[in-house]
Amino acid sequence: MDRQRCGYWPSDLAPELNYKRGLKPLHEYLRDNARQNPEKAAIIWYGREISYGELNDLSDRFATALSDLGVRKGEPVVLFLSNSPQYFIAHYGIQKIGAAVCPCSPLFKEWELEYQLNDLGAKVIVASDSLYPIIAEVKPKTKLEHIVLTNYGDFLPPAPGIKVPEEILGSKQLIQGTYDMLSLMNAVEGPFLGQEVELEDIALIIYTSGTTGKPKGAMLSYKSALFKAAAVAQSSSVLEKDVLLTVVPLYHIAGMLLGLNCPIYANATVVLLQRFDPVAVLEGIANYRCTWWYSIVPMNLSVMQVPNAGEYDLSSLETTRATSFGIALTPEIGKQWTEFTKGCSLFEGAYGLSETHTADTFMPAGAVKWGTQGIANYETRIRILDTETGREKEPGEMGEIVISSPGVFKGYWQKPLETEQTLREGWVYTGDMGRLDKDHYLIFDGRFKEMIKVSGYSVFPEEVESMLIRHQGIAQAAVLGVSDGQKGEVVKAFVVLKPDPDPSITAENLIAWAREKMAHYKVPRYIEFRESLPVTGAGKILRRLLKEESS
Template sequence: MDAIPYRDGEKPLHEYLRQHAHAQPDKPVYIWYGRSLSYRELDDLSDRFAAKLHGIGVKKGDRVVLFLQNCPQYVIAHFGIQKLGAIVSPCSPLFKKHELEYQVGDLGAEVIVAADNLYPVVAEVLDKTRLRHVFLTSYSDFLPAQPTIDVLSEICTEKVRHADTLDFLDALNDVHETPPVPELSMDDVALMTYTSGTTGMPKGAMLTYRNALFKTACATHAGSVENGAMLLAVAPLYHIAGMLMGINVTIYSGATTVLMYRFDPLTVLQAIDSYKLTNWYSTVPMNVAVMQVPDAKKFNLQSLRINPCTSFGVTLTEPLAQQWRQFTGGCETFEAAYGLSESHTCDTYTPRDAIKWGTQGRPMPGVECRIVDQSTGKAVAPGEMGEITVRSAGNFKGYWNKPDATAATLRDGWIYTGDMGSLDADGYLTFSGRFKEMIKVSGYSVFPEEVESILIKHPAVKQAAVIGVPDPNKGEVIKAVIVLKPDHAASTSADDIIAWSREQMSTYKVPRTVEFRNELPATGTGKVLRRLLKDA
């Protein structure tokens, strides 16, 4: 099937922002707990940030790190960076020192935009990376005096300033020149999001302006998002799916998005009722939590029409979808998509008039999907299991500074995903699991080598291996298998390792359980055989 025509031609998404800023300048693009940010304001503020970056020496191709939760400043920085031809690289705000140091160091980044409450983590890596410019912002900076929906207390804190840093809003107000307009190609890299690829430590997936535009058109089509839509964005903007739905679709369609710092079920109900929201991208546990809010029936949810939903931990079933339809007064919910960072996600979609429950839908227009035998590389018959491969204008350019990993994943224009699945006779995809050893905890990708590289820093740990084990709520959780140093064996407990891990890594990466062994199963060359740990 031919690709979906672009609504106003092939150009970077920030040019769609400029277009809307001229055509509908006063229309709200984002509403942040009652504070409206217009298309004209977003275009102007992102221009100002581009000019500020240019003033401190940032140029086309440089990498700029974003280290903050959902907020208007995130979107301002995102487009300011891309307008300059520089590259956005999101870091999870759950990162601790080792994780941030790894990604910033791998990027060679010199500039970071961070939330002020995350500065202690940034400070720990300053002397271990090339960072020279730190922009700090407070989540309260854009909050209105009279919020229209509940504001979480964690973002109502006063701004905290630190020496040798730049205040984000002060920096924008201090700009008096227009930014340069670099020559850009649609194939220039605009985003680097870190992912496991097929194995190993996280790698920067290089995504282009074209990748973003193509998949944004796909997601907008799949979600039936029109200019008059009122959207809700609660998924993390630093995650590829949250970015696609919360930033790109908004700007492409010219719609208005109510942006939330993070998911809170009561506030979601308030937002839908107060703003008559029409579209929401969610995960299944979010829907379940919203339906469990006491007195939820007092909120009017009948404006909500379309709710693409991703199964993380809890599977979206037909009975659950019917329950949601009754709860909201008619909103349709369906499996959102199959996709991965390397393809800018959203490779499949569920046609609302032809839902097949238990599948991830069929390929987007313009996306080719095939299932191949891993040993021969040949396509398998419908219904047979194999490796999922995809090809489209959304395919990434490769991994940052990792040509071997790129060659293993990107072959003849196809992404070899390392995921296993099948296509039925009607072309519907069923995702069945991962050939690779990446672990999915509540939808977050966890790379065993990364957790192991942190665990080995514990003074009592001699060797560490990490595997995923099934969990009814989170899909998978982390299990660590550890060999202790002889002089620590008697004094170190599993609880000690878990408590230490909570201080050293993101919450979802912390081992749920720890098993001690005298040795780990390994090949003759010393490579740990994790599959034998799973079989044990």
């Protein structure tokens, strides 16, 4: 339902979306910020301040360096990085020459990275030097030509003001046959000439399951990124005065929106952490007077459980929005957080997906409805449809969530048939089940699609299955998600062994093998051996039947 038909719209919010500096790509907002407030801190990285002027200059330099390596407009450039200043620099540097940012999870192992690199046909990767062994393993099987490495310590201050993770304190590695990111930027001379881009050009290719199948690259435009940054900043009050704590991974669409794009749009400051640590969160809020934090519910609980947490001054914190991954956000947890912070509210952030650049809804601060995901954001329409007839459901009736907004994707990278299934006349068919109540608050009820959510990470059954059957003893494998009190869902695998199986193959051994071959959140928690798996006449595995048998 569109905003004008919502039963509630906050009186303190403008009725229409207004762009702060007009319709232009977010890297031009960064450039404007650098001109108007060159000394203002854009990023605080464990105490090291990187000003807007410096961030703009570094991303200009990196853009030039990429151009010199032969990167052209429209080409994919892969980011294989955790949260860091280098992520900001690379993200906007890539987009300044009209290339497409293509994030890869730094939790990937060889097979996962190889799949995404080959699907993109990528020639350039920007990565942490600690991840180089994985890149070296897959490079001969890909089209990679240039490897740009960086060390998270390059921007650390001599005396950090926040607890620094041990793993990013290691010495810098200079590896033959690769480029050092800092050296590339330092070698650039002369003014940045730039590349003219259109708002409809592709700025981001982020991998997602869509409704079914292996991961697919959702193509999002400069307009999508700008629209969502503007809509979230306006509906959720991300302001120029704000200091935002960024902990959620930037390679995830929600982290990218709220931790990278929104602050740049708003000309705010980011206190950036490489990964979640409850003590570092407390230190970051207290030391740098953070006002805004987007979190995941288990993070909030971990922070409140720090033994001496009450000694930290959290009075600056004005806004906390969270997502219920693994643990549902309840009124009791919200009240506990408000008491813990001495006044900061905590409630559900938003509903969204990669194909829409997320945050299709928001929760009005003055009219919170627990158990819902809020109301449609600016210029966003949400419908609930019957999956068989296409009829629009009445309030309270469950059906498929279908979304339209200026933020929707342009299709899946080189997958036209899958695009047609999900994107129809400007509407994204999410594959999610939900309802709209009488005031048009969205209630998310679950997924039609087979994607599994483990602690907020998307796990695609086909991908895990394709890796499992590479084990020399496995003939067939089927994967589905099962409920878990801590992680929301975990992976369960059904395995058929090859004839005359090795007696040493046990569930424990297979799980240990999987830990070496795939990101930790994809590793099966449970393995069940079967003589056969239910399949269609065409040989497709019927996961639905397995789920019914397991329930």
